[in-house]
Every structure is written in C-alpha cells, then in structure tokens.
Amino acid sequence: MYGLMQDRPLSLPHVFHRVEQLFGHKTIVTASSDGETRMTMSEWAERVRRLSSVFDALQISPDGRVGTFCWNTGRHLELYMAAPCTGRVLHTLNLRLFPEQLVYVAGHAEDEVVFVDRSLLPLLWPLADKLTTVRHYIVIDDGADVEIPDDPRVLDYEQLLADAQPHQGRFEIPDENTAAAMCYTSGTTGNPKGVVYSHRSTVLHSLITLTADGIALSERDVVLPVVPMFHANAWGLPYGCLLAGSDMVFPGPNMTPQAILGLLADHKVTVTGGVPTIWMGALPLLGDHDLSALRSILCGGSAVPRALSEAYREALGIPMTHAWGMTETSPLATISTPRTQHAALDEDARADIRARQGQPVPLVDLRLVDPATGEDQPWDDVATGEIQAAGPWIAREYYRGEGGGAQFTEDGWLRTGDVASVDHYGFIRLVDRTKDLVKSGGEWISSVELENHIMAHPKVAEAAVIAVPHEKWVERPLACVVVKPGETLTAEEVIEFLAPRVAKWWLPDAVEFIDEVPKTSVGKFSKKTLRDKFAGYQLALQRVMEP
Template sequence: MLGLMQDRPLTLPHVFHRAEQYFAHKTVVTAEADGETSMTIGEWAGRVRRLATVLDTLGVSADGRVGTFCWNTGRHLELYLAAPCTGRVLHTLNIRLFPEQLVYIVDHAEDEVVFVDRSLIPVIAPLAAKMGTVRQFVVIDDGADAEVPEGWLDYEELLAAAEPFTGTFVVEDENTAAAMCYTSGTTGNPKGVVYSHRSAVLHSLITLTADAFALSERDVVLPVVPMFHANSWGLPYGCLLAGSDLVMPGPNMTPQAIASLLARHRVTVTGGVPTIWMGMLPMVGDHDLSHLRMIVCGGSAVPRSLSESYRTTVGIPLTQAWGMTETSPIATMSTPRSHHDALTEDERADIRARQGQPVPFVDMRLVDPDSGEVQPWDDTATGEIQAAGPWIAKEYYRGEGGGAQYTEDGWLRTGDVGTGDRYGFVRLVDRTKDLIKSGGEWIGSVELENEIMAHPKVAEAAVIAIPSEKWVERPLACVVVKPGETLTGEEVIEFLTPRVAKWWLPDAVEFIDEVPKTSVGKFSKKTLREKFGGYQVAGPTSHEPA
C-alpha cells in the first residue's frame, strides 16, 4: 500500500519563492569598503530574476558550473539562488587556496563563468589565462579600486540590461546538482563535493529546528563563516527559508568590524571558526551584544576556556557544531538538553566543550581504525567517526580519491577520532593523522591543546608529534602567548601537570608568533610538522610514559 501524498520535489526554487512571497519586507545588509548597502528581500528577489536571464545571455549551459570568487555579500546571495534555480550548479571558490589549487578546481569543475568581487581581482586575474574552461569573468564592484581587466564584464550593467525572468523557477528532479564545493584538504588535490537540491533543502530545514540553530523569522543573522566554505554552514538557505534578516560582513573580516556589525544591527545569531571569536574576545566588552542568543562555533574543536570566556563576558557560551564539507556541513550540535539541567555550571561547561549530538537524519558510529569494530557509546571507547545521511556525500566528483574515504557499506570516513556518551554527545579526540602514538598508547592532540589554552596567558596552542627513539612519538606544544604577557615552558608544564596524565605532558614547549591556519581557518599542523620535523629534545624528560 502506498501513501496518498503529493509527490513534490525538494528543490531550492521553493526556498526562493517562499522568501519572495512571504518575506519581501525583510532585509539583507552588506558591509562594503565605503559603508553599507541595504535591500529588501523583495528587491533582492527582483535582482535574482534578472540574474537568471543574465546566465542565459552569457550562454551558460543548462547544467553549467557558475563559479563565484566572492566575500559574504547580498550579491553573492543572489548567485546562491539564481544558479541552482535555473538548473545550473553554483560553485563557490575558496579565495584563500593556493593559485595552483584554484586553477585545478576551476578546470576540474569546468566552470563556464566566474563572478568576482572587485577587491579580489588581484588574486584571480593573474590566473585567468590558465582557467581554460572559463568563457567569461564578471566583476561585482564592491567599492575597491582594483583595475578591471579588459574584456571582463560588469555585474550591475548586465543586470540593468536584462529583463527579469517572470515565470516560476522549476527544477523537476530533486537529485539534480545544486552546488559544489571542493575540500580544503592539506594533502593531494582538493576533491569536489556535489550537493543536490534535495540535500540542500533537507539541510536547510535542520537549521530551523530547536536543537540546531532554531532559525526563525524573528532572527537577525550574521554569517561570519565564508559563503565559499560548505555553503556558509547552510545559513544563507536556512535564513531565506525562515525569513530571517541577514547581515553580510563583506570584505572586512577583522574582529573589530564583526563586533561593530553585531552590535549595530542587533544580531541574534552568528557563526564562525574559533579564530574569529578568539580575536574578538578582547573587545566584546566595548559593544552591546546583549541581543545575541547564539554564537555558533565550528571548523575545529572549541577550547573550553574560550567558550566560558564568552559566557562570562557576553552572557552566552559558544555553541559547538561539527561537520565537514562532505556533510553539508552540519552533523552535530552541542545545544543543551534536559538531562543537563541538574549539572553544575562546571559540568555543563564540560558538555559544551563537546561537539554534540547528531542532528536528526544523521547516523553516526565510532569504528576502531585497527579492528574495524563498531565501538559502544560509553564515553570511554574511541574510534573514527563515520557518518551517513541524506546530506552526507557518497562519493567525490568524478570519483576522485578512489572511494578510500567511504566504507563498503556506504558510510563516510570522517578522519576524526572521538568518543561519545550514551546520549550520543560526541567529543572529538583528534584527527586520525594528528594522533600521537607514544609508547604504544594514543595521546589526543586536540584534548591536550584545549588544556593548554585554558591557561590565562595562552592565546593559542597546537600540539604535534615529534620523533622519539624510545617512545616513537612524543608531543611538542607550540604556544602563542597573549599580548603583553610572559610565559615559560616550565610554567606551561606546571599548569598541565594536575590536568592530564603524566605521560601526556609535552616533552618540549615552543613559543611561536601565531599558529598557522589553513584556508578555512583551521590550525595547519602540516605546516608545524614541516617546521619542526627534525626537532630534537635536549635530554630526558621527567614526564615520559610509564
């Protein structure tokens, strides 16, 4: 017996038409080099309709890839809908990748047109001749004074000359590709993840649920996480679906600029990687952020001390989310649950330091990397986190990677090692490639880093493995001291001694100016391993493994 429900595809045109019809009065604000621009969703929708015609005029094929090389702006949001609603595929390009990676990605995806913010012309113009599939570059003027190369088209001129599409956008097959984003992996070429209309809509619905972002029409949302990184965690589509007002930070991503936008527009929800919130912490006391109800933090493990600092200064802690490009990206959220109510504040802080419970429709398991056995959710056993669900990738574009990241039964191998309690609250221990195996026992670098960053004088810390003749590997702590403070390696070890097992204590502490970051703001331990690859510890230590 079959159900008697209408068979309507889950596609992004519904998100567009819903926003256009019901939320035309809501606003999208964009910070630019010379001030701010503001438009209503009604005005924005009209521009999307003109942009749909522009894509036809440019000759973009029926399922052609539309590249974007842009900051978080209202005009980037126009491309977010115009491309997939006309059957094309939005391809957001990471503006922080190495030049050779950018050229590779554009050619691999076969981008036909690339839209570029004017301030980013100096980055992409020298590479344009190498991008063989691109037939046209279109410049979005964001107020910068960069010279526009000859032959490149002007975005506003194209829109002004275009007649708006007046019909209803239709994508008949919900499994049609809507967008693609390449991983920012540190080894080998980036690999393409292709999101379907169905996966994008379902993921957007999750952002509206109470135990996720709980986005609603009442919210004012500022996505700090770049729109070129895993669809800005689904916030653009989620906000349009909910009817939230949007504040786009544009090219000025300094902590001071973000703090000012949060205060001036009375933002209620924002999200970004830990480095953003680390940089903004010293100045939050200078701004009224009392309207914030959620600060989502992800991309890498959030130090407990950082979250607690926001709780005491702003009034709300950071809310951890975990995921990756391959998971669209939201897979877990660490929002408080009823069984946490009886805990002390210190115990709740420990819960907030976890990555959280899988959101609905995401299945998750812990698998021992050696035996392949599924581990229990007992908060003791650890294993690689594997995920499955309707917005989890099943393979990479063009079969790159040979399927090594996917199990025989179709689960995604995330490369993250963790544990989880009986409620499914995940706690990351490390990346499989970053674990330190000392004397046959594993040391989790992420956990050790969080303990080091709890020191009041430490701004950042990264832990990597260094060779040891006796123990194979030992931890080296790379520490960034807060401005105006002084700290010794001995003080770091003394601080750690009561907090971790004796054999976890680093063999050495190196003080560095900053922890190198990847293109999406994560700690680049590969860079640190290259720098300290030949590191030798001077003499024996008193805290070696037993």
C-alpha cells in the same frame, strides 16, 4: 501500498518563491569599504530573476558550473539562488587556496564563468590564462580601488543585470537529485576533492537549521554569517535564513574582530557563526560593544576550547554553541544544545557538556568504529574510534569518483577521520583527527585535549600540539604556544600548568613559542604546516616522560 501525497521535488525554487511571496519586507545588509548597502528581499528577488536571465545571455550550459570568488555579501547571495534555480551548479571558490590549487579546482569543476568581487581581482586575474574552461569574468564592483582589466572576457555585474529582463514565472527543477552547488575540500593532503550538494540535500539541511534543537532559525532572527560563503556554503546558514525569512547581515571584505563586533551590535544580530580563531580575536573587545541581542554564537570548524566558550559565557551571558561537521556533511552533523539530562548538572559540569560537539541532528546517523579492526565501539564515553556518518546530506562519493575507499566504506558510510568517544546519550567528544593523534609507546595522546588545557592558561592566546618523531617512543607531543600580547611565559610554566590536568606521560616533551598558529584556508589550525616546520625536531628533545 503507497502513500497518496503529492510528489513535489525538494528543490531550491521552493525556497526562492517562499522568500519572494512571504518575506519581501525583510532586509539584507552588506558592509563594504565605503559604508553599508541595504536591500529588501523583494529587491533581492528581482535581482535574482534578472541574474537568471544573464546566465542564458552568456550561454552558460544548462548544468554549467558557475564559479564565485567573492566575500560574504548580498550580491553573493543572489548567485546562491540564481545558479541552482536555473539548473546551473554554484561553485564557491575558496579565496585562500594557493594559486595552483585554485587553477586545479576551477579546471576540475570546469567552471564556465567566474563572478569576482573587484577587491579580489588581484588574486584571480593573474591566473586567468590558466583557467582554460572559464569564458567570462563578471566583476562585482565592491568599491575597491583596483584596476579592472581591459579584456573582452571581463564584464560588469551591474550592467549585465540592468540589461537583462527578469525571468518570468516560477523556476522549476523537476528532479530533486539535480546538483545545486559544489564545494571543494581544503586539500591539506593531495588535491582538493569536490563535494556536490543536491537540491534535495540542501533543502533538507536547511530545514534542520530551523529545528529547536538545531540552530532554531526563525523569521524573528537577524543572522550574520562570519564563516565564509565558500566554506561549505557558510555552514548552510544562507539557505536556512532564506527558508526561515530571517534578516541577514553580511560582513563583506572587512573581517577584523572590531568590524564584526560593530556589525553585531549595530544591527542587533541574534545569531552568528564562525570558527574559533575568529572568536579568539574578538574576545578582548567584547566589553566595547552592546551584544545583548545575541542569543546564539555558533562555533565549529575545529574543536572549541572550553576556556574560550566559558569566557564568552562570562562576558555575554551566553556560551558558544558547539557544532560539528565537514564539507562532506553539508556540514551540520551534530550540535551541542542543552538537553533535559543536563538540567541537574552544576555549571562546571554543564561547561564540560558544552565543550562536546553534541548529539547528531535528526536524519544523521553516526557510528564509532575502530579504524584498525572496523569493529563498532560502544557508546560508553570511554571507548574511542573514528566517527563515520550517513544521512541524506552526507556525501556518498567525491566528484568524478575520486577518493574512493579511502574516504567511504563498502556499506556507504563516510569516514570522517575524526576520532571521538560518545556517551550513551549520543553526545560526541572529539579526541583528535586520526592524522593528528600522537602515538607514544603504543598509546594514543590527544592533541586536542592538550591544546584545550594549554589554552585555558590565562597567558596563552593559541596553542597547537603536534607529534614529533622519537627514537624510543616513536612519537612524542610538542606544544607550539602563542603568548598573549604583553605577557611572558616559560616552557616550565606551561608544563606546570598541565601537570595536574593530564596523565604524566601526556606532558609535552618540549614547548616552542611561536608568533601565530598557522591556519588552513578555512581558518583551522594547520598542523601540517607545523609538522613541516618542526620536521627533524626529535634531535632537540630534552625531556622524555615514561608512558
């Protein structure tokens, strides 16, 4: 027996028409080099309809890949909807990829057109002759003083919209499993790999961002996505905001802490989200701005230091909301919102809970697996294992089948590469990445836990811990520490601070002071860069702690 419900596809045209019909009075603000621009959702929807006709005029294939090389802006949001609503596939290009990776990604996806902010032309145009599949470069003039190439492939965004007739009627995507967008992994090892999101996965993921124990987006919210729109579709925030009818504020090219905080204050933003490095930079400036409207600061991309979250709670009255996921999980997989079992805990214990990555959101299944034996591990908050994930917005394979068994199990689960423990309520606590664990004398040391303790030192701005080879113990931890401006710190002080907080044999063998922890293209700490920098460091180790 089957249910007797209408069989209507879960597709993004529903989101577009909902915005157009219900939320035309809501606003989209974009910061730019020469001020701010504001448009209503009705004006935005009219532009989306014109843009959809532009794709036809440019003869983009029915499922052609539409590349974007843009900042977080309202015009980028137009592409977020126009491409998938016409059956094309949005492909957000990572602004921070190395040139050779950018060429690879655009060619691998077979982008037919790239929309590029004028300020970003100096990064993209030198590669144009290598991007052999790209037939058109559409320049979005963001006011930058950058010369626009005199080339027939280069067209003006606003002129194309002005010349286009708006698409009439409803957009239709009959098959909800049609590709809507694609993002590539940041490619820390090997070439980046393509993750292809469907209309169905995107709509379901967006719905979860509206749930009370999720991000709880609503029509009453004003949302500023700091996380780049090329990073897992800005964690799904743009689509979630459109579905909810939230007002939106985009930071444009100025991503300095001062600029971000100014926007949060000026527009009474209620929800924002970004990686820990953004919020570390903003912390010293919090007292200069009225951020009383904020109800939620989403933080993810890498483990959030407990000390950072608590510093925000003390300054603003709200801690960070820790979430976990990856490009392959669209990305929301868990979120650490408070639950009833935490109500009786004291503030210190609740801070420990907030430092966890949280409980799986509805429709996401997680399991904890011993990476060596493949056996399930108990959720007892003691056993550790690799997190594996399954769900309707979790990738089942990479574009063109690359990656294979290295990332996906035979029974269809995603191997995340994250090592964690899980309590019996399902709240996960990241221990490390499988590739970042330090294996000393046959025992594991968590680089993440060491980093969190070091960054709790009042004189430390950033810290990253890597494994370095050791003749006897195979590997030992090396702490790479950034000292706050105006402060002085010694290696001995770092070790003394750590000593009462971790097991003796976990203590780093050495501390190196560096100017900045290198970052990946999506703002995470680049342990690979540090490992390359300190290759052969075992010769310099002075102190070895017996496990």
